[in-house]
Amino acid sequence: MSATREVKFSEAEVRRQAADKSVRDLRDPRHPGLYLRFWSNRERGTWHLVRGKKWVPVARWPELSVSAVLAELPALRQRLLRSPATAPVVSGMDTVGLLLDWYADRMWLDRSLSAKRKAAVRAAIRQHLHPCLGDLPVKYVTAELIDKHLIWPAQTKLSLSYLRQMFGMLLTAFRQALKLKMVDSNPLAGVRFSDFTKARIAPKAARLRGVHLPELMQQLAQAFEAAPHDAMLALMMLAHGTRVGETRLARWSDVTLAAAEWFIPAAHTKTRTEHRLPLTAQLRALLVRYRAIQQAHGYEGAYLFPNRRGHCLSETQASMVFTRLGQGQWTSHDLRKVSRTTWTDLGIDGHIGEMLLNHTLGKIASTYIHTQAMEQRKLALEKWHAWLDRIGFAAIHGLKEALFEIPQNSPQTNGGVVSGNLSELVISEDSK
Structure with a gap:
């Protein structure tokens, strides 16, 4: 192996020489x-300043690019002259782009984040933050330059809420890098x-309001006959106020008709906390009817909402369901919004409503309230589903005998007994 090869330093030239295993050093x-x-794997290397026979490591490549090390070279020489015994190592994160790449990789390996969140972070960095700020040296970053290169150009084409999220990402990346001493x-x-x-x-703005629900229920009733899988996804979300991500992932093993509960694992929720939703008599009847439809079509698999390959619907496939149903007039999130709004109109306690949505409680509430209030949640959903019955829900779930609305504050319940001729089918968490 040749000890040294003389070249004109550039990033392209260094990468070209890295492919030649006969080369060890470049100058x-x-x-x-x-x-x-170069290191033995040829993908990395170490920058050195050589004085006589002493090789002093100053940085790593490619963390510190050719242009960056050349820009720092005068300062490195001065530091080496002042303190010959100390290696003047500089940070590899000389540009915002390198810092963002490090942060994106860190987030990608974070087990506490959902795949959707990881993808969103990478997309924001790749499509917006990197093009605007990637070449900006970290040591020159100021609020003025962030405004000039990112905020003001981006606000002309992106929503302020999304732009605020991206700025928050940038702040978090800098804070984390400082904590780990990756930047000075x-x-x-x-x-x-x-x-x-x-x-x-x-x-x-909400695109679905309470006044739209009778027409929506009629639409879903028709869709249930033609495309029951599409309609059922929307009905489950409307009936419980759940998110589309956690709903599309539902398994039959998560539904227990005997205990009248739908269990959503923590891994499927945005808040990373498990969620337990009481099943009303209407929903139990609807689930029995829907399962019978699946079985009639030869499906005996694990998911409520399978795709053609037998897996659960992907994020894109679930989105297409609401493209078909909403026809551009409303989205899946509008179902969650209109549920929450109507709960308030029905007099359902706000705290119970937040629990049903599986929102993260505030610090004080989390400290002093140590209950899931399952009975209150059940009463709230019974009140909500009784209201939905009056606008057409009853025709979909097929529960024959009328269910009387139970006042939210009433201590009496129906004990979970299903009125009408319900199948004795029980799908439990340990039946699979």
Whole structure:
């Protein structure tokens, strides 16, 4: 192996030489004393400053690119002259792009994050943050440059709420890098999104309101006859206020008719906490009818909402369901919104409503309230489903005898007894 090869330093030239296993070291006559020594895997290397026979490591490649090490070279030489015994190693995160790449890789390996969240982080970095800020040296980052290169150009084409999320990502990346001493300082410490714009970020307007529900229920009744899988996904979300992600992943083993409960594992929820939803008599009847339809079509698999390969619906496939149903007029999230809004109109306690949505409780509530309030949740859903019955839900689930609305504060319940001629089918968590 040749000890050293002379080249003109550039990132392209270094990568070209890395492919030649006969080369160990690179030097550029224009920059005396600076050497790059490749590691055995050839994908990485170490920058050295050589004084006499002493090789002093100063940085790693490709963490510190060619352009970055050349920019730092005068400062490195001065530091080496002042303190010959100390290796003047510099941070490899010289640009915002390198910091973002490190943060994206870190998030990708975080087991506490959902696959959807990981993909969203990568997409935001790849499509927006990297193109706008990737080449900006970390040591020159200021609020003014963030405003110039990211905030103000991006606000012309992106929503402020999404832009605020991206800025939050950038802040988190800098904070984490500083904690781990990957950077010397956090140039964005104390900077807030409101420093860039005072425009109010309004929540998205609801495209479904209570007055639309009778027409929607009629539409879902028709869809249940033609495409029961599509209609059932929407009905489960409307009936419980669940998210589309946790609903599409539902397994029959998570549904227990005998205990009248739908269990959603923590791994399937946005909050990473398990969620238990009481099943009303209406929902038990609907599930029995839906399961019979699946079996009539020869499906005996594990999922409520399978695709053609027998797996659960993918995120894209679930989105297409609501493209077909909503026809651009409403989305899956609008079902969750209209459920929550109507619960309030029905007088359902706000705290119970938040529990049903599986929202994260505030710090005080989490500290002092140690109950899942299952009985109150059940009463709330019975009140909600009785209201839905009056606008057409009863025709879909097929429960024959009328169910009387139970006032939310009444201590009396129906004990979970299903009125009408319900199948004795029981699908439990340990029956599979």
